[in-house]
Amino acid sequence: xxxxxxxxxxxxxxxxxxxxxxxxxxxxxxxxxRESGAAMVHVHGxxxxxAPTQDRETFGEILRLIRERSDVLVxxxxxxxxxxxxxxxxxGLDHCPDMATLTTGTVNFGEEVFMNDLPTIRTIAERLxxxxxxxxxxxxxxxxxxxxxxxxxxxxxxxPLHFDFVLGVQGGxxxxxxxxxxxxxxxxxxxxxxxxxxGRHELPLAKAAIDRGGHVRVGLEDNIYISKGxxxxxSWELVDAVVDYAEQAGRPIATPSEAAELLQLxx
Numbered sequence: 001x002x003x004x005x006x007x008x009x010x011x012x013x014x015x016x017x018x019x020x021x022x023x024x025x026x027x028x029x030x031x032x033x034r035e036s037g038a039a040m041v042h043v044h045g046x047x048x049x050x051a052p053t054q055d056r057e058t059f060g061e062i063l064r065l066i067r068e069r070s071d072v073l074v075x076x077x078x079x080x081x082x083x084x085x086x087x088x089x090x091x092g093l094d095h096c097p098d099m100a101t102l103t104t105g106t107v108n109f110g111e112e113v114f115m116n117d118l119p120t121i122r123t124i125a126e127r128l129x130x131x132x133x134x135x136x137x138x139x140x141x142x143x144x145x146x147x148x149x150x151x152x153x154x155x156x157x158x159x160p161l162h163f164d165f166v167l168g169v170q171g172g173x174x175x176x177x178x179x180x181x182x183x184x185x186x187x188x189x190x191x192x193x194x195x196x197x198x199g200r201h202e203l204p205l206a207k208a209a210i211d212r213g214g215h216v217r218v219g220l221e222d223n224i225y226i227s228k229g230x231x232x233x234x235s236w237e238l239v240d241a242v243v244d245y246a247e248q249a250g251r252p253i254a255t256p257s258e259a260a261e262l263l264q265l266x267x
Contacts, residue, residue: 001215001254001262002242003164003194004033005042006235008221009052009081016224018234021046023058027065029234030072033219036239039259040073040099041066042217044080045092052081059092071256073265075099075136078124082112086120090127098265100128101164102135104151105144108171114140121147125156134265137163140172145186152188160190162263164217167205168198175201177208184212192262199223206242210249216242 006029011019020026030041043066045058059076066074076097080089093100102124106116128135135157137148151157165183168175173183175197187193194215197205202223206216219235226232226241243253254262 001040001194001259002038002239003040003042003075003215003217003219004030004038004235004239005196005217005219005221006030006033007044007046008219009044009046009077009079011220011224012050016220016231018231019050019220019224021050022048023061023065026062027069029236030066030074031069032234032236033239034070034072034256036236037243037253038072038236038239039254039256040075042075042077042101042219042221044077044221052084054080054084054088054090054092056091056094059097060095063095063097073098073256073259075101076133077101078128079103079114079138082109082114086123090124093127093131093133096131096133098134098260099136099263100133101138102128102157103138103140103144104147105141107140107169110170118147121151122154122156125151129156132266134263135161137161139163139165139183140167140169142173142183142186145183149188159188160192160264161188163187163191163193164196165193166196166198166222168201175205177205180205180208180212184214196222200225200228202238203241203245207245207249210242210246210251215254218242 196217218238
């Protein structure tokens with residue numbers, strides 16, 4: 001299963017001209033990623049000038065336009081951008097996407113802090129449960145797995161869970177193969193998982209995930225290069241690279257309907 005993280009909150013046109021901003025641009029990029037082999041797209045909201053936004057109207061328009069163009073699964077970010085309040089981060093969930101992220105801990109994010117204290121985490125988990133939206137548990141460090149297991153005991157999360165290991169963020173867990181193997185070993189039986197490697201670690205970790213029977217997240221949110229010094233022409237080109245390696249490794253690419261079954265989603 002390939003997830004394409006096509007926009008994010010940090011990458012700007014000054015970094016790459018290929019990052020989409022408007023709902024129309026995001027939806028078109030989602031279509032291209034679906035054609036390349038992505039089963040799901042992970043989206044943030046942007047204003048026309050590229051500034052991050054989590055507002056309800058923007059997310060509603062993104063979802064509508066993506067679904068007009070293809071059958072790709074749509075996953076909303078509840079992380080938003082550093083400094084946003086929790087209610088701002090989750091108002092888009094009113095549109096009931098196929099999935100949404102839940103980061104289960106605070107992490108240094110470069111020079112800033114991505115704040116997720118327990119009350120914030122519980123608020124997001126409660127809203128996901130209320131809206132019937134399946135969470136993808138975002139893991140930047142080992143303690144976040146333990147917090148997810150705690151939320152299962154509290155009844156806020158229901159197993160089996162799907163985890164996404166976000167490795168290589170400055171301040172989070174390193175993008176080493178040993179880190180990946182350690183995290184896999186922490187997961188409860190029946191869990192599914194994917195890997196999002198930051199920057200130059202994206203494609204090597206994608207290959208490691210494929211070799212280990214896991215799933216993959218790639219896209220311009222996490223990495224803007226297809227090779228050293230060469231900008232990817234879009235998230236779809238990074239999806240293409242993963243598809244090529246998966247075919248060599250004998251791993252079939254999941255369609256959106258197959259991914260929905262794997263993740264136990266109701267569409």
